[in-house]
Amino acid sequence: MKKILTHFNPSISKKNEFVEIAKEIDVFKIAYTGNIGESQNLLEVLKIIRKSKSKFIFYIIGEGSEKEKLKNFIHNNNLENKFIIKKQIDKKELDYFIKNIDGLFISLSSGVSLSKTIPGKFSYYLSKSLPIFSVSDGITNNLIKNKNLGLTSSSANYDELLKKFNTFISLKYSDRILISNNCKKLYFEYFEFKNNVRKFKSILDNYI
Template identity: 25%
Template sequence: MTKKVLIMTQNFYPVIGSAGNRMKNIFQLLNKNNIETRVLTIEPSYPNKNLYKNKEFWDDEELNNETKNIIRVPIKNKKFSSSIFSRLFFYLEIMVRFIVTLWKIRKEKFDYILVSTPPIFIVFSAFIGKFLTKSKVILEVRDLWPDSLLGVKAFDSRLTIRFFRYLERRMYQKADAIVINSKGFEKHITDKIRHAEKPIVYIPNGPRENEITSNREFDREFSVVYTGNIGLAQDIDRLKAIAKSLHEHNIVFNVIGYGIKAGDFADYLEKNNLIGVRVYKPTTRKKSLDLIRQSNIAIAFLNDEGVFSTVLPGKIIDYITCKTPVVAGVKGTAAELINNNKVGFAFESRDVDKMIHKIIELKQDSNKLKELAENCEKVVKQEFLWETNISKLIGIIESK
């Protein structure tokens, strides 16, 4: 009998960023592997609903023509806010609207609900859906919450954080299976669920086979690239320092950035007349990957808080997918990936001078850049292809 799955997620095609792309891949590949899959999501809104009025983001005709299996609920919020309280109300609105939708489709039985977190509140609507549709729940953890909230120093109410930790523990305990996108999450989660026996499966972000290419076409100028979120976790002060240093060394720096600190970064560039930094508006995944392929080196940052040592940023996987060596200010899981597979160099995030020195060194060493690029291609094909890794999720779904 064909298995049926309902995916519940805030982020889904055409939303830019790792989360939206991840859920799109899961949806498409489960259906291609004869698992009848639907999605319950919201209207695209991150980082701004108006962004998706541009038709270039709707670049997958297969999904554009999909009307039955993609359920999009409307939301009132027009823009992703930097205010923690505004975000909480935003997440609560999503939770309520998801519960209403689940009630409407309650007669449609699912074998599994796959729910993606954060935000955590969507998970609790999934547990209500579990009761309504007589299904099991696969919890997909993309970030440790509320630790990540503390890591960006966005909230400091001890009583509220204690309550959030209780919700987090219950979330892990009530799930029938757990999927993580970073190996660094596993110990944290097992400590929370203690001796409960349930599968915890590592499925990283990654490319589809058609996104991998052996060809790279460089501009005449040596260039460095940064793509993705510029928010509280990405350490904007060090990104500014990198931008200034690259400008001083006459190295082109391409940035495709979005997020709550993107405006601050743009103001800094204008104030300091950093004309060597080229800022691009948020664009499609395909165009972002094209820019990465045209760049000689890519950079990534995370701030120093301990929780971020467990994270494997999606942008790093995108960089190595494009065979673009990485120079990063990260530690823990991300640093191990970069250093162990020799796809670049990882430094303590405060070591901006060492990062700049390494970029200048690599600029003069084309053979080393070629070696790193070849290592990128090798590790992506071995560990990160979606067409291969989806089998782990299928194994959970078909096990019962």
């Protein structure tokens, strides 16, 4: 039987960019960054979490085929105070913006191929050491649950989604600190650029 080794792509961040965890949060600020397309299923997510009674602001930063649909939905339902869509910005600007964010968001539609996908933004999120909320199925959710990097919900279970989202934005400071430390640990172990290259070189040395 052949042995299969997993090697993660390194983070685009090449230095310590961890975000300080806020002790007290009046309005929880959560951000999604990246492509806004059908595979992200963001419109359905917004339709569910808009029902939350908790105080939050959800930032969506990026471009994509579904962006206008999201903007229209937000405008038509007078949700501008909860959901804010921003244009795609470069990494330097994004790094600065995320310093004032409390949590980061991943969303993937259900499906066999997507369930085996770890979004490229995942390693970037880890480099910020902020709690992650993931709405997806498969490997991404399993990794977040097993390593305690945040909370997860199935992309097809809308009742669970709202419940988990409310729990996520209400996490205690001690829980957010624990999650932040777990993100740092996983980041350094598998995604930090120098460590990642070192691991990859070790694999090549052993099998070539």
